[in-house]
Amino acid sequence: MALRSAYQLMRAHFGHQHWWPGETPFEVCVGAILTQNTSWSNVERAIANLKAARVLEARKLFVLEESKLAALLRPAGYFNVKARRLRSFLRVLVEEYDGDLGRLLAGDTAAVRERLLAINGIGPETADSMLLYAGGHHRFVIDAYTKRIFQRHGWSGAEAGYEDLQRLCESALDQKPRGEQLDYWQDYHAQLVMVGKGFCRPRQPRCAECPLKPLLS
Ligand code: SF4
Known part of the structure:
Protein backbone atom coordinates (compact mmCIF):
# COMPACT_ATOMS: atom_id res chain seq x y z
CA MET A 1 0.00 0.00 0.00
CA ALA A 2 2.93 2.33 0.65
CA LEU A 3 3.85 2.15 -3.02
CA ARG A 4 0.37 3.22 -4.08
CA SER A 5 0.34 6.06 -1.54
CA ALA A 6 3.75 7.14 -2.83
CA TYR A 7 2.34 7.69 -6.29
CA GLN A 8 -0.47 9.87 -4.97
CA LEU A 9 2.01 12.00 -3.05
CA MET A 10 4.45 12.35 -5.95
CA ARG A 11 1.73 13.00 -8.52
CA ALA A 12 0.16 15.68 -6.32
CA HIS A 13 3.54 17.36 -5.99
CA PHE A 14 4.90 17.13 -9.55
CA GLY A 15 1.79 16.61 -11.69
CA HIS A 16 1.66 14.08 -14.53
CA GLN A 17 5.06 13.90 -16.26
CA HIS A 18 3.98 12.71 -19.74
CA TRP A 19 7.03 10.51 -20.12
CA TRP A 20 9.06 9.46 -22.05
CA PRO A 21 10.39 12.70 -23.59
CA GLY A 22 10.60 11.73 -27.27
CA GLU A 23 8.54 12.56 -30.34
CA THR A 24 8.42 9.01 -31.75
CA GLY A 135 6.35 -0.57 -27.26
CA GLY A 136 3.38 -0.12 -24.96
CA HIS A 137 4.30 -3.24 -22.98
CA HIS A 138 3.40 -3.62 -19.32
CA ARG A 139 6.91 -3.80 -17.88
CA PHE A 140 8.02 -1.69 -14.93
CA VAL A 141 11.34 0.17 -15.29
CA ILE A 142 13.77 0.09 -12.38
CA ASP A 143 16.73 2.45 -12.05
CA ALA A 144 19.22 3.65 -9.46
CA TYR A 145 16.72 6.22 -8.14
CA THR A 146 14.12 3.50 -7.56
CA LYS A 147 16.63 1.35 -5.70
CA ARG A 148 17.78 4.20 -3.46
CA ILE A 149 14.29 5.46 -2.63
CA PHE A 150 12.96 1.96 -1.90
CA GLN A 151 15.90 1.09 0.35
CA ARG A 152 15.66 4.31 2.33
CA HIS A 153 11.99 3.71 2.97
CA GLY A 154 12.46 0.05 3.84
CA TRP A 155 10.32 -1.11 0.90
CA SER A 156 13.15 -3.36 -0.27
CA GLY A 157 16.33 -4.77 1.20
CA ALA A 158 19.86 -3.72 0.31
CA GLU A 159 20.37 -7.00 -1.52
CA ALA A 160 17.31 -6.62 -3.79
CA GLY A 161 18.29 -6.78 -7.45
CA TYR A 162 16.68 -5.41 -10.59
CA GLU A 163 14.22 -8.27 -11.09
CA ASP A 164 13.29 -8.34 -7.38
CA LEU A 165 12.33 -4.66 -7.48
CA GLN A 166 10.53 -5.10 -10.76
CA ARG A 167 8.45 -7.99 -9.39
CA LEU A 168 7.68 -5.96 -6.26
CA CYS A 169 6.43 -2.98 -8.28
CA GLU A 170 4.49 -5.01 -10.80
CA SER A 171 2.65 -6.97 -8.12
CA ALA A 172 2.01 -4.02 -5.78
CA LEU A 173 0.91 -1.62 -8.53
CA ASP A 174 -1.44 -3.80 -10.56
CA GLN A 175 -4.69 -2.32 -9.25
CA LYS A 176 -5.67 -0.25 -12.28
CA PRO A 177 -7.88 -1.40 -15.15
CA ARG A 178 -5.76 -2.63 -18.06
CA GLY A 179 -6.44 0.54 -20.07
CA GLU A 180 -5.02 2.79 -17.33
CA GLN A 181 -2.22 0.54 -16.15
CA LEU A 182 0.27 1.47 -18.85
CA ASP A 183 0.03 5.20 -18.22
CA TYR A 184 0.22 4.53 -14.47
CA TRP A 185 3.49 2.62 -14.74
CA GLN A 186 4.93 5.06 -17.26
CA ASP A 187 4.18 7.98 -14.99
CA TYR A 188 5.17 6.15 -11.81
CA HIS A 189 8.74 5.67 -13.03
CA ALA A 190 8.85 9.30 -14.17
CA GLN A 191 7.73 10.43 -10.70
CA LEU A 192 10.49 8.39 -9.04
CA VAL A 193 13.03 10.05 -11.32
CA MET A 194 11.73 13.47 -10.24
CA VAL A 195 12.11 12.53 -6.57
CA GLY A 196 15.54 11.04 -7.17
CA LYS A 197 16.82 14.06 -9.06
CA GLY A 198 15.33 16.71 -6.83
CA PHE A 199 15.37 15.23 -3.35
CA CYS A 200 16.73 11.73 -2.83
CA ARG A 201 20.37 12.43 -3.55
CA PRO A 202 23.07 9.88 -2.73
CA ARG A 203 24.30 12.14 0.10
CA GLN A 204 22.28 14.55 2.19
CA PRO A 205 18.81 13.70 0.91
CA ARG A 206 16.36 16.61 1.20
CA CYS A 207 13.75 14.69 3.18
CA ALA A 208 12.24 17.76 4.84
CA GLU A 209 11.00 19.12 1.49
CA CYS A 210 10.38 15.79 -0.27
CA PRO A 211 6.84 14.71 -1.20
CA LEU A 212 7.61 11.21 0.14
CA LYS A 213 8.47 12.43 3.64
CA PRO A 214 5.09 11.30 5.08
CA LEU A 215 6.08 7.72 4.19
CA LEU A 216 9.37 7.73 6.11
CA SER A 217 9.12 5.53 9.20
S1 SF4 B 1 11.77 11.41 1.98
FE1 SF4 B 1 12.46 11.76 -0.13
S2 SF4 B 1 14.58 12.36 0.07
FE2 SF4 B 1 14.02 11.39 1.99
S3 SF4 B 1 14.56 9.24 1.75
FE3 SF4 B 1 12.43 9.46 1.12
S4 SF4 B 1 12.51 9.75 -1.07
FE4 SF4 B 1 14.57 10.15 -0.27
Whole structure:
Protein backbone atom coordinates (compact mmCIF):
# COMPACT_ATOMS: atom_id res chain seq x y z
CA MET A 1 0.00 0.00 0.00
CA ALA A 2 2.93 2.33 0.65
CA LEU A 3 3.85 2.15 -3.02
CA ARG A 4 0.37 3.22 -4.08
CA SER A 5 0.34 6.06 -1.54
CA ALA A 6 3.75 7.14 -2.83
CA TYR A 7 2.34 7.69 -6.29
CA GLN A 8 -0.47 9.87 -4.97
CA LEU A 9 2.01 12.00 -3.05
CA MET A 10 4.45 12.35 -5.95
CA ARG A 11 1.73 13.00 -8.52
CA ALA A 12 0.16 15.68 -6.32
CA HIS A 13 3.54 17.36 -5.99
CA PHE A 14 4.90 17.13 -9.55
CA GLY A 15 1.79 16.61 -11.69
CA HIS A 16 1.66 14.08 -14.53
CA GLN A 17 5.06 13.90 -16.26
CA HIS A 18 3.98 12.71 -19.74
CA TRP A 19 7.03 10.51 -20.12
CA TRP A 20 9.06 9.46 -22.05
CA PRO A 21 10.39 12.70 -23.59
CA GLY A 22 10.60 11.73 -27.27
CA GLU A 23 8.54 12.56 -30.34
CA THR A 24 8.42 9.01 -31.75
CA PRO A 25 8.93 5.45 -30.48
CA PHE A 26 12.20 5.36 -32.42
CA GLU A 27 13.43 8.52 -30.70
CA VAL A 28 12.47 6.94 -27.35
CA CYS A 29 14.64 3.90 -28.15
CA VAL A 30 17.59 6.04 -29.22
CA GLY A 31 17.21 8.10 -26.04
CA ALA A 32 17.05 4.94 -23.91
CA ILE A 33 20.46 3.87 -25.24
CA LEU A 34 22.02 7.32 -24.99
CA THR A 35 20.85 7.99 -21.43
CA GLN A 36 23.02 5.23 -19.97
CA ASN A 37 25.41 6.87 -17.45
CA THR A 38 24.52 10.45 -18.28
CA SER A 39 21.94 13.10 -17.57
CA TRP A 40 18.93 13.64 -19.79
CA SER A 41 20.04 17.17 -20.72
CA ASN A 42 23.15 15.68 -22.38
CA VAL A 43 20.98 13.18 -24.26
CA GLU A 44 18.78 16.02 -25.50
CA ARG A 45 21.82 17.75 -26.99
CA ALA A 46 22.91 14.58 -28.78
CA ILE A 47 19.40 13.99 -30.14
CA ALA A 48 19.25 17.62 -31.27
CA ASN A 49 22.48 16.94 -33.24
CA LEU A 50 20.87 13.91 -34.91
CA LYS A 51 17.80 15.94 -35.81
CA ALA A 52 19.84 18.85 -37.14
CA ALA A 53 21.81 16.38 -39.33
CA ARG A 54 18.47 14.87 -40.47
CA VAL A 55 19.53 11.34 -39.60
CA LEU A 56 17.10 10.43 -36.81
CA GLU A 57 15.71 7.46 -38.77
CA ALA A 58 16.80 3.84 -38.54
CA ARG A 59 18.27 3.42 -42.04
CA LYS A 60 19.90 6.85 -42.17
CA LEU A 61 21.56 6.31 -38.81
CA PHE A 62 22.66 2.80 -39.70
CA VAL A 63 24.49 3.85 -42.88
CA LEU A 64 26.37 6.63 -41.09
CA GLU A 65 30.03 5.87 -40.50
CA GLU A 66 30.58 4.97 -36.86
CA SER A 67 33.04 7.86 -36.41
CA LYS A 68 30.47 10.36 -37.76
CA LEU A 69 27.79 8.90 -35.56
CA ALA A 70 30.09 9.12 -32.54
CA ALA A 71 30.81 12.79 -33.31
CA LEU A 72 27.08 13.58 -33.32
CA LEU A 73 26.64 11.68 -30.04
CA ARG A 74 29.53 13.45 -28.32
CA PRO A 75 27.33 15.52 -25.93
CA ALA A 76 25.89 12.29 -24.46
CA GLY A 77 29.31 11.18 -23.13
CA TYR A 78 30.97 7.77 -23.72
CA PHE A 79 30.14 8.57 -27.32
CA ASN A 80 32.27 5.85 -28.93
CA VAL A 81 30.68 3.17 -26.76
CA LYS A 82 27.21 4.59 -27.35
CA ALA A 83 27.78 4.77 -31.11
CA ARG A 84 28.68 1.06 -31.07
CA ARG A 85 25.66 0.19 -28.94
CA LEU A 86 23.32 2.23 -31.06
CA ARG A 87 24.67 0.58 -34.20
CA SER A 88 24.15 -2.88 -32.65
CA PHE A 89 20.51 -1.96 -32.07
CA LEU A 90 20.18 -0.50 -35.57
CA ARG A 91 21.74 -3.57 -37.16
CA VAL A 92 19.07 -5.81 -35.66
CA LEU A 93 16.32 -3.32 -36.45
CA VAL A 94 17.35 -2.80 -40.08
CA GLU A 95 18.69 -6.23 -41.03
CA GLU A 96 16.26 -8.45 -39.14
CA TYR A 97 13.12 -6.28 -39.00
CA ASP A 98 13.44 -4.23 -42.18
CA GLY A 99 13.75 -1.04 -40.11
CA ASP A 100 10.25 -1.56 -38.71
CA LEU A 101 10.38 -0.78 -34.98
CA GLY A 102 6.76 -1.85 -34.57
CA ARG A 103 7.72 -5.34 -35.68
CA LEU A 104 10.77 -5.47 -33.42
CA LEU A 105 8.65 -4.54 -30.43
CA ALA A 106 5.61 -6.67 -31.34
CA GLY A 107 4.59 -9.85 -29.61
CA ASP A 108 4.69 -11.41 -26.19
CA THR A 109 6.39 -9.08 -23.69
CA ALA A 110 8.84 -11.67 -22.35
CA ALA A 111 9.85 -12.70 -25.87
CA VAL A 112 10.39 -9.09 -27.00
CA ARG A 113 12.42 -8.44 -23.85
CA GLU A 114 14.67 -11.41 -24.62
CA ARG A 115 15.04 -10.13 -28.18
CA LEU A 116 16.20 -6.74 -26.89
CA LEU A 117 18.49 -8.17 -24.19
CA ALA A 118 20.26 -10.22 -26.84
CA ILE A 119 21.48 -7.00 -28.49
CA ASN A 120 24.95 -5.98 -27.39
CA GLY A 121 24.79 -3.00 -25.00
CA ILE A 122 21.10 -3.31 -24.07
CA GLY A 123 20.59 -4.25 -20.43
CA PRO A 124 17.41 -4.68 -18.41
CA GLU A 125 16.78 -0.96 -17.73
CA THR A 126 17.25 0.01 -21.38
CA ALA A 127 15.16 -2.91 -22.64
CA ASP A 128 12.35 -2.19 -20.19
CA SER A 129 12.38 1.53 -21.06
CA MET A 130 11.91 0.58 -24.71
CA LEU A 131 9.17 -1.90 -23.83
CA LEU A 132 7.22 0.45 -21.56
CA TYR A 133 7.62 3.75 -23.39
CA ALA A 134 8.10 2.79 -27.04
CA GLY A 135 6.35 -0.57 -27.26
CA GLY A 136 3.38 -0.12 -24.96
CA HIS A 137 4.30 -3.24 -22.98
CA HIS A 138 3.40 -3.62 -19.32
CA ARG A 139 6.91 -3.80 -17.88
CA PHE A 140 8.02 -1.69 -14.93
CA VAL A 141 11.34 0.17 -15.29
CA ILE A 142 13.77 0.09 -12.38
CA ASP A 143 16.73 2.45 -12.05
CA ALA A 144 19.22 3.65 -9.46
CA TYR A 145 16.72 6.22 -8.14
CA THR A 146 14.12 3.50 -7.56
CA LYS A 147 16.63 1.35 -5.70
CA ARG A 148 17.78 4.20 -3.46
CA ILE A 149 14.29 5.46 -2.63
CA PHE A 150 12.96 1.96 -1.90
CA GLN A 151 15.90 1.09 0.35
CA ARG A 152 15.66 4.31 2.33
CA HIS A 153 11.99 3.71 2.97
CA GLY A 154 12.46 0.05 3.84
CA TRP A 155 10.32 -1.11 0.90
CA SER A 156 13.15 -3.36 -0.27
CA GLY A 157 16.33 -4.77 1.20
CA ALA A 158 19.86 -3.72 0.31
CA GLU A 159 20.37 -7.00 -1.52
CA ALA A 160 17.31 -6.62 -3.79
CA GLY A 161 18.29 -6.78 -7.45
CA TYR A 162 16.68 -5.41 -10.59
CA GLU A 163 14.22 -8.27 -11.09
CA ASP A 164 13.29 -8.34 -7.38
CA LEU A 165 12.33 -4.66 -7.48
CA GLN A 166 10.53 -5.10 -10.76
CA ARG A 167 8.45 -7.99 -9.39
CA LEU A 168 7.68 -5.96 -6.26
CA CYS A 169 6.43 -2.98 -8.28
CA GLU A 170 4.49 -5.01 -10.80
CA SER A 171 2.65 -6.97 -8.12
CA ALA A 172 2.01 -4.02 -5.78
CA LEU A 173 0.91 -1.62 -8.53
CA ASP A 174 -1.44 -3.80 -10.56
CA GLN A 175 -4.69 -2.32 -9.25
CA LYS A 176 -5.67 -0.25 -12.28
CA PRO A 177 -7.88 -1.40 -15.15
CA ARG A 178 -5.76 -2.63 -18.06
CA GLY A 179 -6.44 0.54 -20.07
CA GLU A 180 -5.02 2.79 -17.33
CA GLN A 181 -2.22 0.54 -16.15
CA LEU A 182 0.27 1.47 -18.85
CA ASP A 183 0.03 5.20 -18.22
CA TYR A 184 0.22 4.53 -14.47
CA TRP A 185 3.49 2.62 -14.74
CA GLN A 186 4.93 5.06 -17.26
CA ASP A 187 4.18 7.98 -14.99
CA TYR A 188 5.17 6.15 -11.81
CA HIS A 189 8.74 5.67 -13.03
CA ALA A 190 8.85 9.30 -14.17
CA GLN A 191 7.73 10.43 -10.70
CA LEU A 192 10.49 8.39 -9.04
CA VAL A 193 13.03 10.05 -11.32
CA MET A 194 11.73 13.47 -10.24
CA VAL A 195 12.11 12.53 -6.57
CA GLY A 196 15.54 11.04 -7.17
CA LYS A 197 16.82 14.06 -9.06
CA GLY A 198 15.33 16.71 -6.83
CA PHE A 199 15.37 15.23 -3.35
CA CYS A 200 16.73 11.73 -2.83
CA ARG A 201 20.37 12.43 -3.55
CA PRO A 202 23.07 9.88 -2.73
CA ARG A 203 24.30 12.14 0.10
CA GLN A 204 22.28 14.55 2.19
CA PRO A 205 18.81 13.70 0.91
CA ARG A 206 16.36 16.61 1.20
CA CYS A 207 13.75 14.69 3.18
CA ALA A 208 12.24 17.76 4.84
CA GLU A 209 11.00 19.12 1.49
CA CYS A 210 10.38 15.79 -0.27
CA PRO A 211 6.84 14.71 -1.20
CA LEU A 212 7.61 11.21 0.14
CA LYS A 213 8.47 12.43 3.64
CA PRO A 214 5.09 11.30 5.08
CA LEU A 215 6.08 7.72 4.19
CA LEU A 216 9.37 7.73 6.11
CA SER A 217 9.12 5.53 9.20
S1 SF4 B 1 14.58 12.36 0.07
FE1 SF4 B 1 14.02 11.39 1.99
S2 SF4 B 1 11.77 11.41 1.98
FE2 SF4 B 1 12.46 11.76 -0.13
S3 SF4 B 1 12.51 9.75 -1.07
FE3 SF4 B 1 14.57 10.15 -0.27
S4 SF4 B 1 14.56 9.24 1.75
FE4 SF4 B 1 12.43 9.46 1.12
